[in-house]
Amino acid sequence: MRIAVVGAGIGGLALAAGLQARGADVVVLESSPTLRSGGTAITMAPNALRALESLGYADALAQHPYTVSSDVAAQRSPDGRTLTLLPSEIVSRVRVMPREELHLMLASQVTAGRIRLGCRVDSVSTAGTVRFTDGNGAARTWAFDLVVGADGSRSAVRRAWPNDPGLQDAGYSAWRAITREPVDLTGPDGLAAAGETWGDGTRFGFAPLADGRAYWFAVQTNSVVHRHDDERHLPSTQLLSRLADRFAHWHAPIPQLISATDPEDMHFTRATELAADLPTFSQGRLVLIGDAAHAMTPNLGQGGAQALEDAATLAICLDHLLTDPPGLVNSDRLRRALDRYDTLRQPRIREMARLARTLGTVAHLRMPGAAALRNLTLRMLPDSRVEEPLHRIMDWRPPPPTGR
Template identity: 40%
Template sequence: MARQSRAVVVGGGIGGLTAAAALHQSGREVTVLERAPSLEPVGAAISLSPNALRALDVLGIGDEIRDLAAWQGDGGLRTPGGRWLTRTSAAAAAERFGGPLVLLHRATLIDRLAALLPPGTVRTGAAAALADPGDAHRPARVRTDDGEWESGLVVAADGIHSAVRTALFPGHPGAVYAGFTTWRMVVPVPGTRFASHETWGADRLWGTHPLKEGRVYAYAAALTPAGGHAADDEHAELLRRFGHWHDPIPAVLAATGPEDVLRHDVHHLARPLPALHRGRVALLGDAAHAMPPTLGQGGNQAVEDAVVLAHHAGDLPAYTAARLPRTTAIARRAVRSARVAMPGNRAAVTVRDLAVAALSRTAPALLLRGFDDIADWRPPQPPYAAVRAGDTEQR
């Protein structure tokens, strides 16, 4: 028989590891099955907003992650020529939302999360498939090359093109192309000082943000047909598209080599799932609600999912009820944000830039207010999942 206290997590990314840590701290025996040969993440950096940092507080590492914040000054939104459309204050945002925005390398967060787990919890090189979602009378079963796992709970954190999601909801169309591709890089740019910013053009955008130790996280996006790649290399493609934009973009590109650039088409779930669970299986992160990165909430929502799932691990319908409305609304806002950031025609750019600049001058608080119901989220009320062995009180 399955051990009801066992949880099997399919996928060892940020969402999967956060769920594993939260479930472990709540007293479950956890195994993480990651198909990749190591936990080295695909991606460059992640921006953690106050909502996700509060979720990490549940695990006891929120303050440790907050201490990694590299940029505490002003930032904002610019035009390709360098004109500021808006200026934002990190201090004002932190005061409004109860904490800072922290940008750090994904590998750093992966390492911190993995350190919360007992040795042997994570099994790499372990591709897994759902054999049976289980129900109230039988366990869920997960198949690997080494045999089957029976579990009282299976957590599907297997990404945008989730095989577990397809098995649970075979009639759902799955992830579709969002209409744009992205490039990401983390590179050292010594001696360059700049304010954190995002720059919006017509059919493309660029972001540049300082990290710790003199490194810079930069990303770009552009409207383009799916499946495209540069005829030479992606660094050359970025030079063609962004090399003439304002400083420090040319300096960042000069410090970047072809091997530093990651390119990925963006896919999302245009149609929400009917539920985030079935039987004894729960979906989280991109497997549950893949969204465009334009609000910076994909990873943040995965972290939220994880602690809420641990809180409702014995009642998966409650997990769906807590998460599906919120993640659906945020995913839709991310789609709308992409349309504003990259409208695709010059006339719309002119209207957008005038509106954003006017709003910034006359009612700057409205720009922050748009994130009120995202960044001000709090984890479920006690008892939290993070009750460590030997603790005398619940968080």
């Protein structure tokens, strides 16, 4: 079976490796001239790690010691008061990886020469035809048994959908960075922990890396950002100074994390999501994974994990077809496989998108007294109310092969 994977991001690379290991002829078309990680660090929850293991990365993961160095993860108020503690049973199984290292690990499992850089996809057809411009500027048209759109929220493949909803602004923006040096992550309660702190329309999160440095992010509602001269356009040094002033009175180690960061290492993003759910992730010989299929707000930290779940599920659904000769893949059998992928992924994705959207709404409350009331409510919640949605997210396991 000949398959094109459009996009060399997390989901695309992992899927390509998993399909090749199962016998498919796979080529990855990436528009960038280099293999870029596109960010700072990523939190890999247990569901993401299971997906990677299903795709053949168990040995590679065992060689990468990117684990959270504490079993404690707390949610706090800006004065340092603990609102909730996340279950240590889950936190101890989370890995925090620099995105560059993750991309290198994923790409290392893809057959040499099968990642084509500088290839900009211009159009695709539901018959499996891809028209693209290669790295030398030459226009090419190739035919495939299946084309996978793994090319992110502004997917060129998704444009072939007659009802592509496009993107909408989620209402907040984020700055992310990795500190230039190790930072003591001991909080005001004496616990060395990862965590997230919720203020009034503003929040801050952090997690340790294996080498002692820390990954952090700051999120603010766009109404706050715009009131400060649209900070996206400020020099990075001035922006970091403003962030330092804004979080100067928040609990430790938040001010210390900002002061241990080089301005040029910060990344800015506006949070977006699909304006509406896609009714199907496949059309003819086209199928979508990751943000191309279901770009959601980043509040759960599950964007990469859901792309990997997609990749693992799609590989399993296609498994019985992957060794078929190119051009001889039965359309009816392929349609059943893609329908199964849709059936398995649609309910899960819709729940994740809804949870992420709801969490963002709660986290960015701006009405007078609303944030204080929210934080009081979080302190009073029983542990089971915190743990139950976390287990729904992180206890995912790959589906059984087709026919079982």
